[in-house]
Amino acid sequence: MDNFERHIRHNAGQFDGHKADKDKMWAKISEGLRQEKPKVIPLWKRPLFRVAASVLLLLGIASFFGLAVFNNSADKTQYASKELMEIDMYYKDLVSYQVQLVKNNQALSEENKAEFLSFMDELDTEYEVLKKEMQKNLDNEQVLEAIVGNYKKRIELIENLLHQLNESKKPNGDDYGYTL
Amino acid sequence: METDIRFTHRSIVEQCKAGNSSSQYELYSRYVDAMYNVGLRFLGNTEDAEDIVQDSFVEAFKNLDHFKYESSFGAWLKRIVINKSINHLKTKRISVVPMEAHEFHLADEEPVEAEAVDILKVKKGIAQLPDGYREIINLYLIEGYDHVEIGEILGISTSTSKSQYHRAKKKLLEIINEL
Known part of the structure; x- marks a missing residue:
């Protein structure tokens, strides 16, 4: 890297001279965030839901195998x-x-x-x-x-x-x- | 030190993940100007820059769960803004200076050494560059990415990024010298 490049990289902050129209942009952003419910995914990240999901999964597997085993005798049951x-x-x-x-x-x-x-x-x-x-x-x-x-x-x-x-x-x- | 940078604003980020809208606004306030300037540098007009930055914040807040502190929040957000800006430019124009066309004769071109130049002149010079050159100069000199990262962002090889950059830099110096 030569002096030209180093000088620019060190002064990169000087290229950020513009100010955003903060309120106008935020209005659009919050509108965009309202359109879709973003908090659906995080729910699954919570420990309680993980436990519930595990229990459901276990039940699912158990009933699947249960059905498979007892299916032969289905006519009788x-x-x-x-x-x-x-x-x-x-x-x-x-x-x-x-x-x-x-x-x-x-x-x-x-x-x-x-x-x-x-x-x-x-x-x-x-x-x-x-x-x-x-x-x-x-x-x-x-x-x-x-x-x-x-x-x-x-x-x-x-x-x-x-x-x-x-x-x-x-x-x-x-x-x-x-x-x- | 690096770890410290990655975890900047961690508590605010975590509150945003939990869906706290005042934290979202706080995070937005801290980064909006920087992101707006990034958008402006790539897109060249306030309207597009505002649109892209707005979209980027919405996307960032919606996908905050994917942010795992592998970089700072600012770097993560900036990458979203840059990717969106470049995609926007791609859909808007046919590249004036196709990058691939220069690949072969650039490989053996000598990198130009140059001394520090007044930042104002650099700004003016960059503004006069063709779009493709301006993109790579911005990415390397101002946004501070290396050629591997630029390769990823632009979808080109590292060596193409290097040769393209050297050509862009040469052109920039020519413009600056004429100012």
Whole structure:
């Protein structure tokens, strides 16, 4: 750096000879600062918010993993209680067993089987609707009763069918052609 | 000493960070004239200088959380004013003296040695410089940046900054000698 440069740098203050219109400029600045709320960001810098954010984050992670772990058993947990789950299992097994019986029954005509199974399908759709309702409203006893009622109706239907089948077999084998 | 400079007005700055508007005004009062002069040197007219300085203060107050005392508040603020001024000039004009054009033959040019000159004459001389030259003379001689910093501000290499500066200085001395 030569003398020319040194002299200017040492006297740089002499280049600041102008005065700003302080009040006019401040009015514009404070207007600019009002337009957007600048204090939103600093809030997050406060310790309390950091703690709150950490807690939220932990909860988030916990629920994420919780969901991931229990997701496999989601079909089961959607029922109101373990008791209901057991009832459901019991009826489901019973119904599928009896449906199988009907299907395998040689004494029934294909037409009768189809008719019977279409009844079953109707009850199946009703059951699906009830199951969805159950997910939305876990503590609804009416829904619970309706589900059980649905199962009972199926069993009743099957039992009637089997009963009539057996009855008709006894006197003679020709008389089983009537419908339900 | 350096640490002391960086933490100048620290308590006021901290109050501004907390959103205290009277502290903002206090900080503004301390720096407005200096910043206005910086803006005026680059932009050449009061209107633009006022606009740029106002914008710079608004931006500075809004982004005060990013200010971590790596420099003094004044230096940080001045950098905002200068960046805004240069951006403003870029959008306003097509450079009269394109910097890149001089890069090659300037590299082997000898730096000119000169003696101290009356500051008034320097002021007049700077005022007569083409825009590009005036920018680099202001940045180096008056604002006191080194060539690495000037390179960052203008988006050019350090060597371009050096060669450009030497050419600008030569031109300035020519003008001053003719005064």
